[in-house]
Amino acid sequence: MSVAKENAALAALEFVKDGMVLGLGSGSTAEIFLEKLGDKVAGGLKVSGVPTSQRTAEVARDAGIPLLNPDRVERIDLTIDGADEVDQAFHLIKGGGACLLREKIIANASKKMLVIVDDRKMVETLGAFELPVEVDPFCLGLTAQQVYDALLKSGCKDGVTTLRQTKDGTGPLVTDGGHYILDCHCREIPDPVATARALAAIPGVMETGLFIDLADVIIIGEVDHAKVLE
Numbered sequence: 001m002s003v004a005k006e007n008a009a010l011a012a013l014e015f016v017k018d019g020m021v022l023g024l025g026s027g028s029t030a031e032i033f034l035e036k037l038g039d040k041v042a043g044g045l046k047v048s049g050v051p052t053s054q055r056t057a058e059v060a061r062d063a064g065i066p067l068l069n070p071d072r073v074e075r076i077d078l079t080i081d082g083a084d085e086v087d088q089a090f091h092l093i094k095g096g097g098a099c100l101l102r103e104k105i106i107a108n109a110s111k112k113m114l115v116i117v118d119d120r121k122m123v124e125t126l127g128a129f130e131l132p133v134e135v136d137p138f139c140l141g142l143t144a145q146q147v148y149d150a151l152l153k154s155g156c157k158d159g160v161t162t163l164r165q166t167k168d169g170t171g172p173l174v175t176d177g178g179h180y181i182l183d184c185h186c187r188e189i190p191d192p193v194a195t196a197r198a199l200a201a202i203p204g205v206m207e208t209g210l211f212i213d214l215a216d217v218i219i220i221g222e223v224d225h226a227k228v229l230e
């Protein structure tokens with residue numbers, strides 16, 4: 001387990017209060033947080049969670065965290081999630097774990113979103129990490145062409161997309177929502193707001209991994225402490 005990620009996860013626990021409904025993020029950093037949260041629940045903390053992926057639901061159940069049926073959730077107080085890149089304006093790239101649509105639904109519905117990362121995720125300009133875009137499989141080639149055009153028109157340095165495959169190479173990876181992921185090799189995304197808007201206008205695009213104005217707090221884990229940016 002990475003010490004930096006663990007320090008970020010521990011610092012995030014300070015924000016969790018009795019009675020909260022928590023959005024539970026996906027990825028390795030979020031899973032460290034779930035393990036720590038499980039210890040607190042075992043010690044008497046009363047919270048409930050809404051998972052952002054099937055994998056997170058399994059990990060949370062194993063950790064003893066009570067889960068709510070996502071269809072019945074009426075409020076989410078705080079979401080704790082990881083990210084692939086974070087810039088100075090708290091814009092994010094997410095979706096390395098292919099959970100971006102559900103992650104964004106939950107982050108957007110939350111009163112507060114807390115992002116836990118290690119210091120390698122902090123960047124000047126987004127885009128070195130390939131931007132995940134969740135798309136409907138129907139007319140995939142047409143959508144991929146529109147995504148390419150939108151990336152270049154909105155100022156990205158590149159726009160080449162790759163259809164994400166399963167780890168065992170058996171075919172395209174299918175998300176929890178039944179969609180595909182296009183990983184977009186942008187190199188640099190100088191105007192993330194314009195790129196997010198351009199991609200959102202394409203009907204075949206279900207969601208993009210650009211999280212704009214959603215993160216309220218960034219917790220950056222380092223080897224010996226965690227820095228909280230608000």
Ligand code: 5RP
Pocket residue numbers: 025026027028029030081082083084093094095096097098099100103
């Ligand atoms: C999953 C995500 C993850 O939060 C992101 O990929 C970071 O993962 P990790 O904590 O394993 O580096 O967006 O869709």
